[in-house]
Amino acid sequence: GENVEQHPSTLSVQEGDSAVIKCTYSDSASNYFPWYKQELGKRPQLIIDIRSNVGEKKDQRIAVTLNKTAKHFSLHITETQPEDSAVYFCAASRAGGSYIPTFGRGTSLIVHP
């Protein structure tokens, strides 16, 4: 089955700095890569996703890049703000049959004012 590794487990930055979280996956057939943000005590929410036919996707201060050859994808947050502090989860999945999303273990991002 799919295996997703996520690094780092904790990331501490100063407000205004950039933050990068990286994930690697094992199944070359995976074709959908979402990122979820979970604030303390709340539900995870989708913040951005990318499919395997695209190399990069941006939405304001966040972007995701995908390298299919190396089987890794990354979340980039620029100009970080204290409200970006949360746990971020990556996931990988593919269509069809009994496949289900596989999540990384999460990254706790702390943005210091």
Next chain:
Amino acid sequence: DGGITQSPKYLFRKEGQNVTLSCEQNLNHDAMYWYRQDPGQGLRLIYYSQIVNDFQKGDIAEGYSVSREKKESFPLTVTSAQKNPTAFYLCASSTTANQPQHFGDGTRLSIL
């Protein structure tokens, strides 16, 4: 999301008791999932269902049971066989595996 509702928000279980966590969605999603989250930990899959009347065990199914009699509903029972049930339980749904998951607000289960 307003489309997926979990209840109750807090639940307490006595020793030897089974408890059931409710999950209802009105998003017309085929797939539904149950995850367990321990403090500072990631999402661990308990059970999932991709279609009505069918469900599959996830990574940590022991001590849990589910049913999927209706498309909208996927209740999770924490049985007395689950010796360490204290955790935050999240229900999610999606149209298919390679579409975004929508999560409920979660149920926090504790032992009395």
